[in-house]
Amino acid sequence: MASGGHPDSPRPQAGARDESHVAASARPAWHADSVAQACQQLQVDAQQLAAGLAQDEARQRLQQYGPNRLAPPKRRSAWLRFVLQFHNILLYVMMVAALVTALLGHWVDTGVLLAAVLVNAIIGFIQEGKAEAALDAIRGMLSLQAMVVRDGQRQVIDAEALVPGDLVLLASGDRVPADLRLVAVTELRVEEAALTGESLPVEKQTEAVPADASLGDRSDMAFSGTLVVYGQARGLVVGTGSQTELGHINTMLSNVDVATTPLLRQINGFGHKLALVILVMAVLTFVLGTWLRGIPATEMFLMVVALVASAIPEGLPAIMTVTLALGVQRMARRKAIVRRLPAVEALGAVTVICSDKTGTLTRNEMTVQRVVCADARYVVEGAGYAPEGRFRLGETRVDPADAASAPVLAQAIRAGVLCNDARMRLLDDGQWQVDGDPTEGALLVLGSKAEAVGMQQADARTTHVAQEVPFSQDALAECWPRVDVIPFESEHRFMATLHHAVPAGVGEGAPHWICVKGAPEVILDFCATQLTAQGPAPLDVDYWRRMATDLAAQGLRVLALAGKPGGAAGAKLTHADVRQGCTLLALVGIVDPPRGEAVVAVRECHDAGIRVKMITGDHAETARAIGAQLGIGVGKPALTGAEVALLDNAALRRTAGEIDVFARASPEQKLRLVQALQDNGQVVAMTGDGVNDAPALKRADVGVAMGLKGTEAAKEAGDIVLADDNFATIAHAVEEGRAVYDNLRKFILFMLPTNGGEALIVIAAILFQLTLPLTAAQVLWINMVTSSALGLALAFEKAEPGIMDRPPRPPGQPLLDGLAVWRIVLISMTMMAGALGLFLWELQHGVSVEVARTMAVNSVVLAEMFYLLNSRHITDSVLSREGLLGNPYVLLSIAACVPLQLAFTYWPVMQTLMGSAALDGLQWLKVLAAGSLVFFVAELDKLAWRRAKTVEGGETAGR
Ligand code: ATP
Secondary structure: OOOOOOOOOOOOHHHHHHHHHOOHHHOOOHHHOOHHHHHHHHOOOHHHHHHOEOHHHHHHHHHHHOOOOOOOOOOOOHHHHHHHOOOOHHHHHHHHHHHHHHHOOOHHHHHHHHHHHHHHHHHHHHHHHHHHHHHHHHHHHOOOEEEEEEOOEEEEEEHHHOOOOOEEEEEOOOEOOOEEEEEEEEEEEEEOHHHHOOOOOEEOOOOOOOOOOOHHHOOOEEOOOOEEEEEEEEEEEEEOHHHOHHHHHOOOOOOOOOOOOHHHHHHHHHHHHHHHHHHHHHHHHHHHHHHHOOOOHHHHHHHHHHHHHHHOOOOHHHHHHHHHHHHHHHHHHOOEEEOOOHHHHHHHHOOEEEEOOOOOOEOOOOEEEEEEOOOOEEEEOOOOOOOOOOEEEOOEEEOOOOOOOOOOHHHHHHHHHHOOOOEEEEOOOOOEEEEOOHHHHHHHHHHHHHHHHHHHHHHHHOOOHHHHOOOOHHHHHHHOOEEEEEOOOOOOOEEEEEEEOOOOOOOOOOOEEEEEEEOHHHHHHHEEEEEEOOEEEEOOHHHHHHHHHHHHHOOOEEEEEEEEEOOOOOOOOOHHHHOOOEEEEEEEEEEOOEOHHHHHHHHHHHHOOOEEEEEOOOOHHHHHHHHHHHOOOOOOOEEEHHHHHHOOHHHHHHHHHHOOEEEOOOHHHHHHHHHHHHHOOOOEEEEEOOHHHHHHHHHOOEEEEEOOOOOHHHHHHOOEEEOOOOHHHHHHHHHHHHHHHHHHHHHHHHHHHHHHHHHHHHHHHHHOOOOOOOOHHHHHHHHHHHHHHHHHHHHHOOOOHHHHOOOOOOOOOOOOOHHHHHHHHHHHHHHHHHHHHHHHHHHHOOOOHHHHHHHHHHHHHHHHHHHHHHOOOOOOOOOOHHHHHOOHHHHHHHHHHHHHHHHHHHOHHHHHHHOOOOOOHHHHHHHHHHHHHHHHHHHHHHHHHHHHHHHHHHHHHHO
16 A cells, blocks of 8 residues: 555545545545555554554544534425425315405405415424424434444444544444444354345455455445344444445435324325315305305305315324324333334234343343352352352352362353453442343353452462462453354354463463353253363263253253363364363353333233233243243243244144243244234234344334344334333333324314314205304314314323223224214214304394304304313213313313404404404303303213123123
């Protein structure tokens, strides 16, 4: 490489932006550089290549290169968004009507029509903004993280803070956070579909490739936005933000869907059809009126405009979107981040939740409690990650470093510490924390406990024994540096490391050691011998199986630890090296207690008619024991992955319904289980964290990815992401899902009858050739003032108290079921009867048309206010303190309408514009009576429905 610097070395972003149009060949050819050359260009020295950049250096580079993010996709400007609000068939109709009324010289009607159009557009604009803001906030919660080494410490940082020269660690399931030149790989396979369109994973390595290699052939690079599907790697960041390949092709990976769901589309479609029906009806009425009845066309046209305006539910789509967005916001507050909006609807209908065990149902705070060797079974005291706790053999205290009392224990503990990727850290508040896999953390803590015991004994004897027999991670790594690793993958359930003994260290004699740990049945297969006090002896498989089952039956997670002398210097560790000739050292039993809140949540789910199934990679006995503590699958057997594999689809369908605990299940089996349950007609929520869980998450009706321990692959496949990995959060999300669906229904049940009532009043007047009780302007006023503003309050309804005591909504149940249609008809008729009746009565008793109309308008508005209260509960009574006063938004919106109605009635300007007139006290009383009619009818209807349900329930129970 030319000494004058890399022609393509990373540049500050300002300058680099201009380069984005430059042809691919002119861009950095990092793939053609050796690691040393890349380091030179990146100004990374040998020490930084091992220990990463210093924080200060990283900070400085961040200033120089800018944050590692792509320019967000161009937003529609606020103006355009506002103008687009008018692009709505319902508003078109009203605008045409405004035009015609203007041509006819009916300026008031024109004004009111245009005002109505404007108010609707403004409401739509504000609501859309609100919905977008809610989704934006959620997008922010899904930001990508990266594992880097800085100052010699591994740490997880926001991917945006990555800078060229950073040392990044990749593991299976990670999304590559920036363009990386790979410096070390372990069986790394990356899926680059985001970049190349090729969905088959490509194998990566560290040797430079020719400069003219195509993107797909640059096997020494890992590109931003691609997905690690297998293995591990280290890489140097060579490009961030717009300087990545992804930045050049400028595709933004979208995280959250646009604000629509099947239900919303259905409602939108419904709105369009309704508009069409209303238009046809309007034309027919017009023809009927002018031809058959001989009403003048101008007058008839105004009537038809009133009809159209009254019947069209303009606010419907906008308010539905807001209801959904508010639900999503509420879920996010409860730690469930919705990535795909349809999931909100599906959540409300979930009938089965299939959950992982470790970390979701359990706390994932692992502590080793038992160590079983060939000739001794030790108890380890202490809880949590604090390295305090003694070792006991029966009632006798044991020092693991003392070869006389615990000959094999020390070897086992060291194997556990060496074959380990986690790190322990003492926090400022004196608490210990584990970075990495908690299972491995537990083994580190075990080592620290052994070290602490050794220290105490050494102090007592004032010798330096402790130094000779280290257990701590750092000391062991010095004596036995790691040369290679086979990382843990759920698929093969073990991890192995190859270590090279530094001559002065412990265990001289064998230059290389392989340490292995994993699920007992896997490790037993690898072993021919077991370590005893006298040295290696033939493996007693029955003994170990019995011990493993014993530990598992106590609800402990069981790992086997083994070792063997390794291969020649410089050799790589392969699966074949590990799979035979190992010596079994010990089994460890790790406790991972159930989460208290998960026990409660499982009970809640059962009460809500939702089955909870546990699908875990753990041992069947462990799973069953933990399941029993949680109330899952009590008294029923657990089915293992091997048993599932023997079942054909029909048999699995039967079994999947009955069995609640599935153990040693592979990700593929998760997929089969989802399918089997769905074939049984269930709506399934399934959790997952690994890269291989993605298909099951996609297939499930609600894919639930883990936010903390989940891989990026799982998060992307999931419909919702749990920010706290907690089962209880899924139960909360289901509750919110049910609440959102309820609110959508409540809104429809409020909106349609109010429009229906107004339309019926106008139609009746036309059909029976009555004086029009509401003028076109008045109908528009009612719509403008009430329907949209009042209805919006229902989007803020909280979940009803008994929402988790009722069975799930049957999948596929239409939004407008029998109950809804009946309610719409009943309320429309009642509203019409009240207002029209009052109007005609008043006319008959000699009141002026203006006053009668004002009374009719007020009674419709009052009926809507009352009915808003009814609508808070679909079938439950609202005749209670909570029912009447429980939602402040409802009260506020009602209160806001009162001065408007008073202005409508008494303000001279309004009287001139709207043709309204002042009312006296008695007239108001009549208005109140007519308006409140709806309230009592609706409550009576609910009462009748509840009675019918009780009788039905009693009959079913009696049957
Ligand atoms: P869940 O699906 O409920 O999260 P899990 O976490 O127990 O289950 P896996 O992580 O796939 O599932 O673990 C399966 C088995 O592999 C464990 O029972 C254990 O014996 C072994 N195991 C787990 N973690 C490690 C590890 N880091 N190294 C070696 N073996 C491990």
